[in-house]
Amino acid sequence: MAEPAAEIPVKPVDATGSAAGDDGVRRRDFLNIAAVSAAGVGGIAVLYPLISQMAPSADVLAESTTEVDTSAIEPGQAIKAVFRKQPLFVRRLTPAEVQEAQAVPLGSLRDPATLEDMTKPGHLDMLVTMGVCTHLGCVPLGAGEGENRGEFGGYFCPCHGSHYDTAARIRKGPAPTNLVVPEYEFTTDTTIVVG
């Protein structure tokens, strides 16, 4: 025996489920927005590890410091060391090179810095820089014996022709800044610790 259907007042509902007289706000809108937002947050949560896995891993981040003994470097000589898998130039300047670097007016430099800014107090002749051209990262020539030191007597990058002066300041070519001076300190008069 089927019971007779009770009379239930029904609002007219359109295809999207919104009923007339709702002032455009529907409880189903909230469901929609909440569901899509949750899916969006979930999507980002999935994407983040997928992107982040390419960032340096723990072993790469656990960078140690590099110790360099400078006692054997003669004036005019430079050595290449390795710091964080990149070349590090350690150069003992000759008095002439120091003079030349100090004679350059700051206003003529692309990235103004004095020789004093580039070296540590009391070690004006010890120029420690990354051997990484600030253009696109090649190793400039000039640290090795008999290498082309460019038009300004410092370093010359063969990749795109950047010239650095005796204080490793950019003078010519596409590189935007001077060779980077890493954080380092003299632990003894002849030993530096980089990093």
Add this chain to the structure above:
Amino acid sequence: MSFPWAKQYQPANGFTKWIDEKLPLPRLVYNAVGAGYPVPRNLNYMWNFGVLAGFCLMMQIVTGVVLAMHYAANAQVAFASVEHIMRDVNWGWLMRYAHANGASFFFVVIYLHIFRGLFYSSYKAPREMIWILGVVIFLLMMATAFMGYVLPWGQMSFWGAKVITGLFSAIPLVGEPIQVWLLGGYAPDNAALNRFYSLHFLLPFVIAGTVILHIWALHIPGSSNPTGVEVKSESDTVPFHPYYTVKDGFGLGIFLLVFFTFVFFLPNFLGHPDNYIPANPLSTPAHIVPEWYFWPFYAILRAFTTDFIISAKLWGVIAMFASILIWFLLPWLDRSPVRSGHYRPLFRKFFWFGFMPALLVLFICGGAPAEQPYIMLSQLATAYYFLHFLVILPIVSAMETPEELPYSITQAVLHSDKKPVLGENTSPAV
């Protein structure tokens, strides 16, 4: 899409009928490259390079998968594993040389394919989407080829990786973090080599997917042709098979003769000898250049030497990317209603005596050392390159008077649209 006179697929026997009802793959092939796909009858050999590009992609994938069976993506052994392939693996030398030269020939083919499109304006409506997808494929190809070149871990591999990821460091603020993220460290090392290997494997399949879209988009309006006049009637076309399968097959034969001449007799002609020196993170080769197919873009990168508002480095990077991205806008920069350069006297002059020589200069300068006069020449050529797209093309297309176009493809071929056409389509559909 196909023209109304395209032949209809008829399953030949019970088996093909059974297949056709369940999964009509043979019908798809018949309508795509078989007799069911009518193509303009006047295509010259410049229309051969799409098929050749498809062949190159397949060859790179096959030889690439083979090489991946013997290559080890670890900075300690990568260089040695490539030499192991050359010396010990059966036919390894052939696979390696075919893959390396295959990349060069892929780019030869793609450049001719692109120049075809530029001269005959294959990018114009209704074929904009084909062109856009083609530019996407070209960008993917460049990324793939770059990462492939890193894998042998020679000097050029290492320093190429350093320089190309260094391009991203020019971006203000986020640039350095992006470069570190790409490399997985502060300089190219094991992490970088390993991921480049993974991506070098992945991208060719992305390319293959994009190629499917490229061909799909092509098959909606159908091929362009040397007159630039659209197909009007049946006598303007011939079925793709056998006419163009055979013609493309012949072209493929010529291509293979040239290709294997290089593989067998000049396998290192297109490569750089420094990549036979194992990677040395402490010493950059004196003359570092990318592979020849990147030279024009490399010249544009190096043409910017003076800071102006932003650094010269960022200018170079922006210009290099812009020199390709500008292609996306080409359908809207060239407003001439006439497609084929064949009927555009002024465009033709700028194309052959302006644009192509500028490209040639960029190509030569990109392979030359970063010295004068090459820097100055590449600056001039870079300026002309952008002028061509942004100024010359819009002005030429607005002011030039085109030559008289043929009424139809049939008329262009037979000098009359009235004569009956010999062959399978004997009755013009007019």
